[in-house]
Amino acid sequence: MTIPYPDRIPLANTPTPLQRLERAGAALGVELWVKRDDLTGAELSGNKVRKLEFLLAEARAQGADTVITCGGEQSNHCRATALAAARVGLASVVVLRTDDPAAPPAATANILLDRLAGARVRWISRADWRVRDEIMADEAAAVRRAGGTPYVIPEGGSNALGSWGYVACAEELAADLAALPVVGATTIIHATGSGGTSAGLVAGAQLHDLAARGVRIACVNVCDDRAYFDDIIGRILRAMDERWSLGVGRAVRDLDIVDGHVGLGYARSRREELETIRDVCRRDGLVLDPVYTGKAFHGVVTELARDRARFGDRIVFVHTGGIFGLFPAAGELAAIL
Numbered sequence: 001m002t003i004p005y006p007d008r009i010p011l012a013n014t015p016t017p018l019q020r021l022e023r024a025g026a027a028l029g030v031e032l033w034v035k036r037d038d039l040t041g042a043e044l045s046g047n048k049v050r051k052l053e054f055l056l057a058e059a060r061a062q063g064a065d066t067v068i069t070c071g072g073e074q075s076n077h078c079r080a081t082a083l084a085a086a087r088v089g090l091a092s093v094v095v096l097r098t099d100d101p102a103a104p105p106a107a108t109a110n111i112l113l114d115r116l117a118g119a120r121v122r123w124i125s126r127a128d129w130r131v132r133d134e135i136m137a138d139e140a141a142a143v144r145r146a147g148g149t150p151y152v153i154p155e156g157g158s159n160a161l162g163s164w165g166y167v168a169c170a171e172e173l174a175a176d177l178a179a180l181p182v183v184g185a186t187t188i189i190h191a192t193g194s195g196g197t198s199a200g201l202v203a204g205a206q207l208h209d210l211a212a213r214g215v216r217i218a219c220v221n222v223c224d225d226r227a228y229f230d231d232i233i234g235r236i237l238r239a240m241d242e243r244w245s246l247g248v249g250r251a252v253r254d255l256d257i258v259d260g261h262v263g264l265g266y267a268r269s270r271r272e273e274l275e276t277i278r279d280v281c282r283r284d285g286l287v288l289d290p291v292y293t294g295k296a297f298h299g300v301v302t303e304l305a306r307d308r309a310r311f312g313d314r315i316v317f318v319h320t321g322g323i324f325g326l327f328p329a330a331g332e333l334a335a336i337l
Helices: 022-028 048-061 076-087 109-116 128-145 164-178 196-207 226-244 271-284 293-306 323-334
Strands: 018-020 031-035 066-072 091-097 120-124 150-152 186-192 215-221 255-258 314-318
Touching: 022 031, 022 271, 022 293, 031 164, 048 076, 048 150, 048 164, 048 196, 066 076, 066 128, 076 091, 076 109, 076 323, 091 109, 091 128, 109 120, 109 323, 120 128, 128 150, 164 196, 164 314, 186 196, 186 255, 186 293, 196 215, 196 226, 215 226, 215 293, 226 255, 255 293, 271 293, 271 323, 293 314
Parallel strands: 031 314, 066 091, 066 150, 091 120, 186 215, 186 314, 215 255
Antiparallel strands: 018 031
């Protein structure tokens, strides 16, 4: 079928390469590959920029001059949004969650990049995070009162439009896998934190008929639980159907949500997770991050220790970026180096 991609602004360096992790795979006893979406750009590194290509195209089409979004204090999504907005000539406001808004963290890593890009930062508490949509609506109203035109992007860029970024990635993966020798079963695995990447991949897998090639999609949730992501991903897919009639509204049933690896909680690391980041880097020179990819990859390691056949004959791990998240964790990492 001809897939009706919405308009987008080219921001990401794509297609990203597929690389084999020889030594990490040997240690785990599997054929292991990595889709290098950490290479979508230097400052824009990671999965968020794929979504922003579509979201910022709509923002410009609507005449917006300011984009507003939200995330944790070291949000990769907010950093990518601020930088991508600057690239296309838009102002940005980022609403960041922290323990004490009256004494926010220092401008390091992603926060530093937010400020370099000119983003206005609004700090909110963990309690206020529950009403983040209302807070972003307040910021949008302030932009309008000042004579501007706002465009609000949800957490992680995870809505029906943003998820098209990973429909496009699924198309790349279909081509990547077609170039490899045929195996019995392949699992494409990624970290999920807000659901948009998962929705795009599972929709793209259906649209590009990856199941017929023995390919399935799995995600390791780095926060919340299976029920939460089954709901949020299902809602994004249904919204894609409502807007574009793709027939993917029930595709969430094809997604393997690998629950049970949140550990200490979102953006909080256990020693064994940090050791996995270290081991992968030393074996194959691949740098994972403690919030998303390191936690998800450790989930893969844990699942394989229980059942070597858990993910079939071949694993493709989608590296969704997050390298700047290493720097705030420098003290914790130093203990295991």
